[in-house]
Amino acid sequence: MKNQASIQGKFQYRLSGWKYSALVRFLLFLLLTVVFYLALTNKFIPQTYDIQKGSHAEKDIIAPRAIENAIATEQAKEDAAQRIQPVYKIVSLKNDQLVESIFEKLQQINADAEVTLGDKVNIYKTVIPNIIEVHTDKQVKMYTGSGQYNDVMLEEMKKKIVEQQYRIPEETFYKLPRLLKEDLIAMEPVAKEIVNRLMSDQILDAQTVRAKVAELVNSSTLSKSTAREIVQELVRTAITPNKFFDQKGTDEAKGHARDNVKPIFINKNEVLVKKGDQITDEMYLRLSSLEMLKDESSNWPKIGLMMLVSMFSLFIFMFIRQSSQSIKNNNAQLLMLVLILLITLFGMKLFSLVQNLDYPYIGFLAPSAMGAMLITILLDTSIAYVATVLFAIMASVIFNTDHLQPFDFRYALLTFVTSFAAIFSIQRASQRSSILKAGMVVSLLGMVLVASLLLLEGHESSKNALVALSFTIGSGLLTAVFVIGLLPFFEVAFGILSPLKLVELSNPNHPLLRKLLTETPGTYHHSIMVGNLAEAAAEAIGANGLLCRVGAYYHDIGKTKRPVYFIENQTNIENPHDKMDPELSKSIIVAHARDGVEMLKEYQIPKPIRDIAEQHHGTTLLQFFYHKAKKIAEAEGQTKPVDEMDFRYPGPKAQSKEAAIVGIADCVEAAVRSLRSPTLEQIDTMVRRISKGRLDDGQFNECDLTIKELDQIAKTLNETLLGIFHSRIEYPNDLPAQTDALKQTKRS
Known part of the structure; x- marks a missing residue:
């Protein structure tokens, strides 16, 4: 049995080994660098063509960006200077x-x-x-x-x-x-x-x-x-x-006239040379000035861009390395981060394709805050702040239409402000409608920022200003729509339990919770109480309280298969365990954890909740049935001692703080409920005895729960239980003894 479990454990480790592989981690950061490079390459490195003067173009040559027509601009300057009268x-x-x-x-x-x-x-x-x-x-x-x-x-x-x-x-x-x-x-x-x-x-x-x-x-x-x-x-x-x-005055006047001539631009995606056209000296000179000729292209921009994007990736790597979040070692979460960055940058690039001098503000419509919002919901707020800085830099390059400067601060500032607004609005969201509200906040703050920029510039027409503000409003709405659409994909693909998903699973109308309520009302009430206790304890030590609450709701769902065999559901009926062999009773009781996991899989409940259902008992001992079996063996005169391992849950032990907390809360709630009129001292003694018992039994050996945290959990459970049972707390001199049936409930 142990050998089979060992082989199964090794197989599962190899299957999920990529999540912790250093090589995979390196490849993901390399992929991230490539993504950054490809996102910026057309802004810094134009496409080159192998053409000669007098030859014919084999295809249309498109302007990679809005670029100045140097020849036309120079001619316009000369014309302006010629129009100046002598001074x-x-x-x-x-x-x-x-x-x-x-x-x-x-x-x-x-x-x-x-x-x-x-x-x-x-x-x-x-x-x-x-x-x-x-x-x-x-x-x-x-x-x-x-x-x-x-x-x-x-x-x-x-x-x-x-x-x-x-x-x-x-x-x-x-x-x-x-x-x-x-x-x-x-x-x-x-x-x-x-x-x-x-x-x-x-x-x-x-x-x-x-x-x-x-x-x-x-x-x-x-x-x-x-x-x-x-x-x-x-x-x-x-x-x-x-x-x-005045020759000097005339020269200065002509110089001012030349300086006042606005550059004449060739719009982005405008055809520089049509297919079949003969390459004239003017065309060749223009392509040469754009460094679009292979013979005259330089590798220095490529090296510079590679250095820049490598610094971006190094920036993310160093931040994650020093982070206390699980993404520090979890390649699955790192892959999700890379995908979010890729999707966000792809969205920016998509909108930049239709941006030109005729529609200069269409970049305001891009859902640049989408990435920050997704990272906040699915990963961590601090990582979202770091990603926001990178998104702002990327947006300033991707949406820049000025070939003289590589960055446009307007798009950087807009992305920075809207992404921060998204993070502030969504980090405590509990419903999917909160995403739409966050999108509206993004639109509002983005509109205020764009309005202030337009007022500062002071030269835009009212029509252009209205278009810019409309695009900004649309950006927030698009951000909300894309986040709502992409969130289920990440939740399913990576098994992510976002706060929004957890709140949905806690809805009493969920089929499993309705089944629990209608078929096992006692277990349902017990699960609700455990959820309250577990959430309070988890939040006291900084664990995921919402996960503990929802996990507690589902932790005993397996009891719906045989409800009458559990004491909380035995209303006005005889306890069937009284006439059953203790080993059979043990098998029925133990099976509820395995049955629960199978039911949760059938309903596609995420793995973290299934883990809580499977691990909340760990490998604890069913003491009531163990001692019952020992008594029967002694009464029958059996010489072979009863093996304690035969009366333990199969495990596994708690692998996370949340699973351990739910297990403690489950046992504590059942034990305290067995007390007729619990006092504060009784509750405190019971909680600490159960916690210490599980600690001594090695149930916390496979999770990172500390002694200090365990003590804080006990204090929090005491305070919460006192609030729950305060209406019926009495302080009698003689405390009633526990019945065997209640002991059985406590251990199951």
């Missing part, structure tokens, strides 16, 4: 000072009687051009270093003034020495007034302005013809350009 600056020139300097020199030289007329003519030929040159240099120097005009423009100013300088006719120099002081005094204000008047306009070409001088002088107060002629010449000399071309 001219107006310089305020003090040319009236030039007139004043010339008249001052005229009065000085003409007043000198010692200088001959011929010498004066020669002096004027030299002095007046010198005065003009000095004045020009002074004007340029005045603005140099002021910051008002750049040096290039000041050089242009000097150049234009010199180029357009007026040449005084030769005969004018002969007339200047003959001017009297009175003539000069009358001429100076007229000349200055005309210069100021003409220089107040913008002058690009001085010659056109000088044509107006004669009319203005002739209409002045000067009466002498000589004076008018000389004033005309001096005024023409003083008229210079004051509007100058």
Whole structure:
């Protein structure tokens, strides 16, 4: 018997050995790395083609992402720069000072009687051009270093003034020495007034302005013809350009115009080259700029991407390694995590396929929070937080339409916020309708975030904003729908008992529970009481209280096959065990655990609950029937002692804390119920005696229940039992003795 059990145990271990294999664990993390790589590869590594200039495309070449059309953009920038008019600056020139300097020199030289007329003519030929040159240099120097005009423009100013300088006719120099002081005094204000008047306009070409001088002088107060002629010449000399071309300013304006041109994009999935088209220089250059040519492709992006996704996998590995959850050693749960990540990333990729510049916000519709919600329900909240960070990074790359930056923070932030909202909303869910409520919370918070981003950007039209918000609302609803649809698959495929599934199984309308209630009402009441006790004890030590409660509901379902053989169902009938052989009674009592497991399998009840039904008695001894058999053997004079092993449950012993807790609660409830009027001291003594008895009997050797936890379980059971039996607690001096029948109930 033992040899057969040993062989069966080895077979089961080999069958489930993959769950704890280090090689399988490595392969799963390798698969996860490959999944990350494939999810991001088209964003970082474009498809390459083996084509040459002048050849014909064998198939359509599609843009792997929304990319800038560099040639069209550059042409648009050139067109914008060409439309910029030359920039001219107006310089305020003090040319009236030039007139004043010339008249001052005229009065000085003409007043000198010692200088001959011929010498004066020669002096004027030299002095007046010198005065003009000095004045020009002074004007340029005045603005140099002021910051008002750049040096290039000041050089242009000097150049234009010199180029357009007026040449005084030769005969004018002969007339200047003959001017009297009175003539000069009358001429100076007229000349200055005309210069100021003409220089107040913008002058690009001085010659056109000088044509107006004669009319203005002739209409002045000067009466002498000589004076008018000389004033005309001096005024023409003083008229210079004051509007100058600014090369630097023009270049800057053109630069701003070029910078303001928005890049022209080729939309994602747009055909770059049609099948059969000849590859032109422009097409080849465009493909080359996209690194889509095999000859020009680089392996560095592939290496960089592999390093990035390896860091993602290492991040998950290190977190799981330091986790206290069962996924640390359970490859089945790790496989489930990989599948959830794969499904979530696949969903993102699916929505990204239809995303382009015409529909830029369709990524808001993707159910990015689905993975975080599934991980929270099926695995653990802390793992869901870690996965959220990775989902946010992935979403920022997958939905990014800007080829200049690899990440779009909007999608990262949206995924981060909605996933956290999903985790907070679903972690204490007890019904499947809670998933829909969580989806609504995801929609609400996502909508608030998207609205805030749109307001911050401030350039979207009301139509686009409405579309973006609608997509965000749809994302939450899709998340709920996909989670509700995928949850049963994971529960069945991996035997996962989610809180939602446990709550469904605890429904009194479940066929097995209805069968238990109608056919064995005593056992049903006993199971409900055990469920209350087990749940309280489990939560006190951090075990799965809901699993203990539901497991307790089903732990004695096997009694429905032979209900009258169990004392709690014997109402006003004789106990059939009184007239039965103890070995036969033992076989009937022991069979209820095996029968329960078979019934639970028939109704496809998950394995953790079946394990509780099978293990809650462990290998405990049926003391009543064992002692009864010993008495019969002694009475019949049998020399062969009764083997204790023949009156023990076949096991297995409790493999989990939950199975051990249900076993203790089952025994304690039956024992305390056998007391007529239990006191607090009686309850405490009974609970601790049963706990210690099971511990000494080695029933907890195969589960990780500690002495400290066992003590906490005893305290919690005492408090719970006190609340249950408080209405009938009395404190008599003499405690009634237990009957044999009640002892039998306690041990069964």
